Amino acid sequence: MPLSPPSSRRALRHTRAIQVQAFARDDGLWDIEARITDTKTRDSKLASGVRPAGDPIHDLWLRLTIDLQLNVVAAEAASDAVPYPGHCDTIGPDYGKLVGLNLLKGFRDGVKQRMAGIQGCTHLTELAQVLPTAAIQAFAGDVIDTRDGDRGDDQQHKPFQLDRCHALRTDGAAVARFYPRWAVKSEASTEPS
Numbered sequence: 001m002p003l004s005p006p007s008s009r010r011a012l013r014h015t016r017a018i019q020v021q022a023f024a025r026d027d028g029l030w031d032i033e034a035r036i037t038d039t040k041t042r043d044s045k046l047a048s049g050v051r052p053a054g055d056p057i058h059d060l061w062l063r064l065t066i067d068l069q070l071n072v073v074a075a076e077a078a079s080d081a082v083p084y085p086g087h088c089d090t091i092g093p094d095y096g097k098l099v100g101l102n103l104l105k106g107f108r109d110g111v112k113q114r115m116a117g118i119q120g121c122t123h124l125t126e127l128a129q130v131l132p133t134a135a136i137q138a139f140a141g142d143v144i145d146t147r148d149g150d151r152g153d154d155q156q157h158k159p160f161q162l163d164r165c166h167a168l169r170t171d172g173a174a175v176a177r178f179y180p181r182w183a184v185k186s187e188a189s190t191e192p193s
Contacts, residue, residue, distance in 0.1 A: 015039050020130060022138030025065075029073065030143075032135050033063045036127045037081075046083050056081040062095060062127050068143055070103035070135060077124050091121045095128075103132040136160075158182045 016038050023031040038058040044051040051057055059081035065074035077095040082088030094115070101110040108129055115125045140146045144160045158170070162182055167174050171186035 012041050014041070018127065018130065020134040022135065024142070028068070030066050030068075030135070030138065031063055032066060032131050032138065033061065034127050034131060034134070035062075036060050036123055038123075048084050051083075057083055058123050060121070060124050060127065062124055062131075064098065064103075064128075064131055064135075066103060066135060068139075070132075070139075072098050072101045072103070072107075075099055077121070079121075088121060091124070094120060095124060098128065103135050107132050 016036065018034065018036050020032065020034045023033070025031060036058060037056045037060075039054055039056050040051070042053050044053075044057060046057070059079070061078040061080070063074075063076050064072050067073055075095050075098040077092040079089035079092060097114040098111065101107050101114075111125060111128045114120075115128070136144070140161070146159050146161050159179060159182070162168050162175060162179060163170050166172075168179075169175065170179075170182055170184045176183040
């Protein structure tokens with residue numbers, strides 16, 4: 001279901017696009033590549049000069065190479081379009097500081113500690129924040145087993161995605177329907193009436 005219709009006429013002025021792709025590598029590692037672009041529908045007067053309408057103000061890339069435990073083993077950034085050429089586009093190598101972080105264990109805080117403020121690029125650092133959930137989505141059904149019941153009763157651990165969002169909470173209707181073995185009664189439903 002899309003958003004409701006806007007309540008007023010409007011004109012598009014700015015588009016920010018974020019794209020993330022995940023690649024399984026021949027060596028057993030994964031590359032998670034993210035790109036962020038900002039474009040305007042009109043010419044933009046920047047301190048560095050005029051950027052024509054439709055030409056990106058930002059066109060930035062970030063690649064994290066991760067192992068199957070979601071540890072960052074390599075990281076790099078590149079800048080194809082920036083508002084301050086020769087300045088913004090020099091920070092890329094610093095994103096190597098993300099090596100050693102784990103996408104599931106304190107990654108976002110680690111990114112902030114290592115790359116916030118003048119230590120990094122605001123846009124690349126913001127882009128890094130979407131990578132944990134993108135990596136989990138990439139691993140789902142391939143590296144992380146998200147199914148239930150396919151292996152019979154020998155499955156010892158509940159599927160990874162349970163209790164990680166509102167819809168898949170173990171005391172909710174979706175889990176009761178699709179993952180009944182892992183469903184638990186909520187405190188509200190066990191209270192006497």
